[in-house]
Amino acid sequence: MERSITTIRFRLRKTSLALLLACIALSSVLAPHARAADQDNDRKRDKYLQLFVVQPYLELRTGAGRGYPVTQVVARDESVDVIKRKTDWYKVRTEHGIEGWASAKDMAKLQLADGAFFKVDFGDLEGFARHHYELGILAGDYGGATLIGGHFSYSLNPSLKIDLAASKFLGNATNGEKYEIGLNHVFLPNRRWSPFFELGTGIVHIEPRVTLVTPIDRTDQTGYVGAGMRFYIARRFFLRGEYRWNTVFTSRDDNEDIKEWKLGLAAFF
């Protein structure tokens, strides 16, 4: 039987149609995955900040510290992905997949894709005025007993902070602990010396020492007003000293007034 050209053409058309259909079917099956993979890659790429080296080179160390050796450099015009930060060091990944630690000082010289310089929070005097959290330890005197404590603050704005504190006091006659929450108002927050005023309340638990026969354990509510001074040392550190007037709302007829002073070292972040 003689085959006409048209039939062949038709057959070809049929085959191509089938191929086309198969392609469409295949792509419809594969495409979502491919798209998902693309999105995944995009997300991964977006997850890390990409910075460009504009200085002659960027040194990478093996660890987050100036004592660790420099093993890699990133050349000008290459980019790095910022993975994480540890104190004043950033872990970055180069275009070639090499990871290392760069100092914050060097990182501040890198540029974002839009040409702006990368902003690094170094913890300077401005940071002392504006930050979110504070963490510190302090020691002092609470009505004649030695006081040891820690505090955590959250800044609502540069002047107003919420203060959470837990302390332990050890005296000759009594021991105890207290937990307090208060508001702290800082005057002149952007000065190296910044005074503050505070007001708060809490719970104090007082227990007599075993060697003495004194009243039983008791837990009372307490309120305080205080004033103090903050002094910025350097980097992220500052000193905090304060004097407080505490009133313990006892179940007895009279409230108890306790004077307290303390001095501590704190850091902001």
Next chain:
Amino acid sequence: METRTRRILLMRPLLQAAVVGVLVLALSGCQALRWPWLGRDRQSVEPLETEEQAEQAELDELDRPPPRVIDPQVERRKIKVPKIDDENFELGVTYGFLSIEDFTTNAIYGITGSYHVTEDFFLRADVGRSNAGRTSFETLGGNVQLLTESERQFTTYSLSVGYNFLPGEVFVGRNVAMNSSFYVLGGIGWTKFAGDDRLTYNFGAGFKVLPSDWLALHIGVQDRVFDSDLLGRTKVTNNIEMVLGATVFF
């Protein structure tokens, strides 16, 4: 004989008019030229705008966008700076032994947490718990009991400031290098022991190795010093602990 001048003067009025006309035209041409002695006058007459106006014009010139050679159809990329993961907190567990003065040496286990403020300094809080054994006096004295079982429980709390020094690398075999650092620390806290809370000063040193960025292995020695009047007379006791620890950064 008529002189040449006289001849000109005697010329016909028509010719005279033509000569005068040429002269006038030549003079007006001179007027159009810039003569140095006329220049000054002209400048004083000519300024059309004051200096302020000129400045304003110059500023306007600056404000005006430069002439566009190519109109770029590229949208400026908006950079969203993602939050960079901070790893300044360290939390972990410790286990080792504690030698309680006048008592035996026993196991101590604890929890430790640090906040690294800079690469050098950190703030640290520790809690440790141990059990005191029997004193030599109790062992020799037969039935003598200085403390009840619950009073033998030794719990210590401390808040310290630490300083990292001598950072470097340690090598395990041929292919593994791990970051390491020595640190010293000192602080204040309290110890609950023999039914009483005692103000305690602690100081010590440690060595840490970081197998990875987020994991640290420690070995540390600390002395916990407090006053004790347990044996009749108040004295300073030194309680030395040596612990191994594992911490993670987050």
